[in-house]
Amino acid sequence: MAPSSEEIYKTVNEILDETLVPDDPVKPESTLLGDLGAESIDFLDIMHQLEKSFDLSLNREDFYPDDILTDEQFVQEGRVTDAGVAALKERMPYADLSSFENDPSLKNFGDLLTVQDLCQMVVHKLALGGDAE
């Protein structure tokens, strides 16, 4: 039986508390990098904990789709094009990109994912059967 939203949030919260040991309490709107202080190597740890906890298969691109963000078709002069934003939306339906759309500067993407997005990622992956896309 799939876990409820509350169970997912509780587990994600515990994982972030243990892996990042943030100074401030974890909130749904907390961003992983800016608010919780995650560093790039933490994503490997977080990914592994999520995979174990929810029996999922994830990959780095689920957090940061390198292929899109390094494609000249989608990124020009440091900004993600409309086509790039559309590609990101399709790839990451679990991420709230509304604020990013207002200023799609590439540097803004790094601190985009929130705790809520991470929970939605889990819901999305579970609905797909748990496999990495």
Added chain:
Amino acid sequence: MRWYHIDRFVEFVSGQRAVSIKTVSLTEDHIHDYWPGYPIFPSTLIVEGLAQTGGLLVGEMVGFERCVILAKVSRATFHELAVPGDRLTYTATLETQTPEGAIIKGTSHKDDILQAEINLVFGFIPERMEGVQQFYPADFLATMRKFGMFDVLQTPEGEPKLPPAFMLEAEKEALESGILGDEIAPPSA
């Protein structure tokens, strides 16, 4: 003093798990400086011992062709002190690996007693550093032989496994040129 915090490998299954031992001795300087008057083996050096055990497990898994760094100590829980005379058994088990790094689950046992649980995240040095030689292959191989790695290294199927060819070649050249002394010559060279 040399920065060796394991004494010998006793088990090494490529890409799966490595087990090493560390014998704590009163002759080690840091034991006297950590808590003056109360000689215990510093817990940080138990982390280092497991990092050496786990780091070499990760490095061997990729044929020592990528540079492995300890990126994060995810968990370190100590249940018992380690004191002179103790023999610690460090077990590093590969939990997961990705193109960016690997996660190791580690334990330290004092005889049958779980002494510590230490989980580590290793990263591979980014591509911009690839191609920069971090060590001399012959020296590195000599150190691995001191640890007895190749006495116990085996494939997951249980077959003995040799050092990487590029290290054996470097070792051969070093021996022929007299750079490596007899005392660290490989037993089967």
